[in-house]
Amino acid sequence: MNKRTWLSFPYVLWIIGFTVIPLIVIFRYAFTTGDGGFTLENILTIFDPIHFKALVFSLEIAVGCTLICIILSYPLVLAMRRLKMGKSGVALFIIILPMWMNSILRIMAWQMILSPNGILNLILEKLGMKPLSIANTATAIMIGVVYDYLPYMILPVYNAVAEINEDIIEAAKDLGAGSITTFFKVILPLSMPGLLSGIVMVFVPSMTSFVVSDVLGGGKLQLVGNIIEQEFTKSANWNLGSGLSVFLMVFVMISMAFTLKNDVDGKESTVW
Amino acid sequence: MNDVILQLDSISKSFDGKMVIDNLDLEIKRNEFVTLLGPSGCGKSTTLRIIGGFAKPDTGRVLFNGKDITNLSPDKRNINTVFQKYSLFPHMTVEENIAFGLKLKHKSAQYIKDKIAYALKLVNMDHYGKRRPESLSGGQQQRVAIARAIVNEPDILLLDEPLGALDLKLRHSMQRELIKIKQEVGITFVYVTHDQEEALTMSDRIVVMNKGIIQQMGTSKSIYDEPQNAFVADFIGDSNIIDGVMVMDRLVEIQGTRIPCVDEGFGTNELVDVVIRPEDLKIVDAEKGYLKGMVVSIIFKGAYYEIKVRVQDYEWSIQSVNPATIGATVGLTILPENIQIMHKPLSVDAEVVKEDE
Ligand SMILES: Nc1ncnc2c1ncn2[C@@H]1O[C@H](COP(=O)(O)OP(=O)(O)O)[C@@H](O)[C@H]1O
Ligand SMILES: [Mg+2]
Numbered sequence: 001m002n003k004r005t006w007l008s009f010p011y012v013l014w015i016i017g018f019t020v021i022p023l024i025v026i027f028r029y030a031f032t033t034g035d036g037g038f039t040l041e042n043i044l045t046i047f048d049p050i051h052f053k054a055l056v057f058s059l060e061i062a063v064g065c066t067l068i069c070i071i072l073s074y075p076l077v078l079a080m081r082r083l084k085m086g087k088s089g090v091a092l093f094i095i096i097l098p099m100w101m102n103s104i105l106r107i108m109a110w111q112m113i114l115s116p117n118g119i120l121n122l123i124l125e126k127l128g129m130k131p132l133s134i135a136n137t138a139t140a141i142m143i144g145v146v147y148d149y150l151p152y153m154i155l156p157v158y159n160a161v162a163e164i165n166e167d168i169i170e171a172a173k174d175l176g177a178g179s180i181t182t183f184f185k186v187i188l189p190l191s192m193p194g195l196l197s198g199i200v201m202v203f204v205p206s207m208t209s210f211v212v213s214d215v216l217g218g219g220k221l222q223l224v225g226n227i228i229e230q231e232f233t234k235s236a237n238w239n240l241g242s243g244l245s246v247f248l249m250v251f252v253m254i255s256m257a258f259t260l261k262n263d264v265d266g267k268e269s270t271v272w
Numbered sequence: 273m274n275d276v277i278l279q280l281d282s283i284s285k286s287f288d289g290k291m292v293i294d295n296l297d298l299e300i301k302r303n304e305f306v307t308l309l310g311p312s313g314c315g316k317s318t319t320l321r322i323i324g325g326f327a328k329p330d331t332g333r334v335l336f337n338g339k340d341i342t343n344l345s346p347d348k349r350n351i352n353t354v355f356q357k358y359s360l361f362p363h364m365t366v367e368e369n370i371a372f373g374l375k376l377k378h379k380s381a382q383y384i385k386d387k388i389a390y391a392l393k394l395v396n397m398d399h400y401g402k403r404r405p406e407s408l409s410g411g412q413q414q415r416v417a418i419a420r421a422i423v424n425e426p427d428i429l430l431l432d433e434p435l436g437a438l439d440l441k442l443r444h445s446m447q448r449e450l451i452k453i454k455q456e457v458g459i460t461f462v463y464v465t466h467d468q469e470e471a472l473t474m475s476d477r478i479v480v481m482n483k484g485i486i487q488q489m490g491t492s493k494s495i496y497d498e499p500q501n502a503f504v505a506d507f508i509g510d511s512n513i514i515d516g517v518m519v520m521d522r523l524v525e526i527q528g529t530r531i532p533c534v535d536e537g538f539g540t541n542e543l544v545d546v547v548i549r550p551e552d553l554k555i556v557d558a559e560k561g562y563l564k565g566m567v568v569s570i571i572f573k574g575a576y577y578e579i580k581v582r583v584q585d586y587e588w589s590i591q592s593v594n595p596a597t598i599g600a601t602v603g604l605t606i607l608p609e610n611i612q613i614m615h616k617p618l619s620v621d622a623e624v625v626k627e628d629e
Contacts, residue, residue, distance in 0.1 A: 165359070170326055170346070170359075171361070175352065175373035
């Protein structure tokens with residue numbers, strides 16, 4: 001063995017200790033019954049109506065959250081692109097700032113804002129408008145995940161968009177493209193790598209999240225993450241919890257592989 | 273009036289309070305090859321961007337065929353640009369790049385196909401249609417950029433130092449090709465460069481700029497032979513520029529020696545700038561020249577020797593086919609018609625290059 005191989009040793013240990021072994025343990029739980037016999041039961045309980053409903057709801061939240069993050073990111077990022085060097089750094093810093101605050105704290109803050117006697121309704125009342133009952137609804141959960149994960153979309157998209165040479169954008173305008181055409185034919189395709197990592201970084205955690213729905217869904221609306229959490233804590237059924245986890249993991253992996261593959265295909269076809 | 277395609281009317285532009293273009297007037301004629309020439313930072317690109325619609329002048333108007341287009345956005349002007357570099361769409365093939373403008377104009381598939389074939393042939397890139405920009409050399413990318421602009425049949429093609437990123441040899445061959453392309457397509461070219469040789473070989477007309485001010489306009493020959501001020505003389509070629517006194521009509525005093533020239537109409541004993549090109553000075557025996565000095569250096573340049581002769585505190589630059597001996601005392605002569613007498617500049621702007629040196 002040469003020196004380089006030795007240098008990698010701690011990392012290999014780390015990966016084995018904290019990734020490979022836990023995965024093996026989870027898979028073992030997932031494919032066995034309480035007394036150790038092989039079963040597919042734990043995986044297939046995803047088709048149980050309650051579980052399946054949670055899966056569909058998770059998917060709705062994840063897809064919706066990803067789309068909203070994309071739609072919010074681009075106008076912001078394009079505006080930041082126009083700022084001078086120093087100012088765009090400040091803007092980026094302000095956007096990242098909430099990421100350094102404890103996640104649960106951020107979600108609790110939203111609970112305070114959205115609750116029936118919360119800040120939002122206080123403001124609406126002052127403005128003479130009817131109060132809204134957003135707390136404990138899907139909307140509340142959506143607001144929570146979007147707020148939580150938006151920076152993870154903005155950062156990679158910003159990096160990709162900032163990298164596009166100004167000459168290329170001016171060339172599009174020069175050849176007769178208006179702002180919208182320039183966006184769809186040039187900026188969007190050229191920022192695709194950033195957009196894709198943004199999608200992965202937003203879709204995966206929002207699909208598997210459980211804290212947000214716990215706090216903002218009032219325990220009534222369940223994501224798959226909530227069900228898995230309950231199997232591990234309240235029900236103490238580690239086999240079922242692991243089975244659902246494995247299903248969710250494979251599901252997320254397949255959907256992401258699909259997204260990324262589509263891009264590779266997209267590169268070969270024409271952009272028109 | 274009819275043959276003026278573009279007119280810049282008292283254009284001024286400043287960035288962060290710094291004047292970049294100062295009350296500039298320029299008329300460009302249909303089918304002309306005009307070059308904006310000047311040192312880096314003198315406002316050439318800004319002028320071009322104002323023509324293209326990428327920058328708005330603070331004051332003044334841009335007239336296209338007599339119509340005011342000052343506030344028209346770039347996509348609405350029938351003017352295309354070849355940028356300095358890296359302006360091809362990296363996510364599209366060469367063909368898709370060229371088709372970009374035509375598709376936006378909803379041209380038929382057949383028309384686009386024919387145009388691509390024609391343009392690729394014009395720029396000598398026949399078989400590169402399916403390639404991606406990153407697989408092309410710098411020179412090839414610029415050819416594609418030219419093709420992409422030309423297929424749109426613009427009234428004016430703007431080129432901002434399009435050859436600036438290429439090596440010298442390639443630049444020379446691309447210069448010839450650009451002239452050929454210009455003749456073939458019959459489009460008005462507005463070309464920007466800081467390379468005086470490039471400007472002299474390619475242009476119908478040269479606009480020499482410095483500090484946002486036009487210093488001189490004219491054909492290559494008139495700019496080269498009759499620079500109107502010391503800045504232009506210094507920027508075009510490596511002239512000797514020295515202070516002189518106009519003793520009377522057709523007699524100038526340089527370094528204490530009176531030398532016949534052909535210029536008239538200056539004031540008696542007026543202080544002037546005297547410009548003499550290196551190839552116009554002759555080295556002769558010490559006692560037979562107007563000026564007497566010592567050879568301080570000699571460099572063989574291939575076709576000629578570049579010789580420096582120190583006379584008092586000035587080093588004259590001389591191009592000669594005959595060598596000289598370093599340390600030898602020699603004389604310098606010059607024919608009267610090869611002496612350029614110029615008024616001292618009234619504005620500080622014309623002095624900029626001298627100060628920078
Ligand atoms: N967008 C801009 N913002 C601030 N200053 C600029 C901008 N564009 C050009 N300048 C300044 O204007 C001057 C002229 O620039 P430019 O027209 O690009 O010169 P050239 O093309 O002759 O080298 C330079 O000093 C440059 O720094
Ligand atoms: Mg420039």
